[in-house]
Amino acid sequence: MWETYLGKRIKGCKYAIVGAWKLIRNEASIQVQAVISIIMTFAGFYFEISTTEWIFQIFAIGLVMSIEGLNTAAEEIVNFVHPDFHSKIGYIKDVAAGAVFFAAIAATIIGCLIYIPKF
Ligand SMILES: Nc1ncnc2c1ncn2[C@@H]1O[C@H](COP(=O)(O)OP(=O)(O)OP(=O)(O)O)[C@@H](O)[C@H]1O
Numbered sequence: 001m002w003e004t005y006l007g008k009r010i011k012g013c014k015y016a017i018v019g020a021w022k023l024i025r026n027e028a029s030i031q032v033q034a035v036i037s038i039i040m041t042f043a044g045f046y047f048e049i050s051t052t053e054w055i056f057q058i059f060a061i062g063l064v065m066s067i068e069g070l071n072t073a074a075e076e077i078v079n080f081v082h083p084d085f086h087s088k089i090g091y092i093k094d095v096a097a098g099a100v101f102f103a104a105i106a107a108t109i110i111g112c113l114i115y116i117p118k119f
Pocket residue numbers: 075082083084085086087088089090091093094097
């Protein structure tokens with residue numbers, strides 16, 4: 001059953017869920033993002049934001065957490081293949097962190113556009 005096309009897709013989903021759980025359990029940066037996401041979700045219900053605002057908020061949360069996860073994966077790869085100090089490793093880690101920064105800035109702007117008018 002697991003060797004069929006559908007079986008392989010289901011197995012892939014299982015690994016992805018396990019990976020998401022590992023990120024939440026082990027990575028402080030993801031834990032911070034998860035807590036912020038929960039707070040923003042409560043805020044969404046409290047301020048009764050519109051469907052369009054929910055779409056943007058959920059998209060922003062997904063974007064930041066996805067890129068933060070990819071940043072963690074990039075860090076793990078470079079630490080594994082080259083544990084020693086090297087300027088190229090520093091560059092790779094810096095640009096991976098920079099990608100998170102872009103997503104975080106976009107999410108912050110979306111949050112401001114949604115919530116500032118509510119005050
Ligand atoms: N092996 C290395 N070679 C060169 N520069 C490095 C290396 N490791 C880290 N750096 C530099 O230090 C910065 C922070 O690295 P890293 O993300 O590993 O530290 P951290 O954020 O304290 O780690 P963690 O997220 O695991 O707590 C990198 O962006 C990079 O500029």
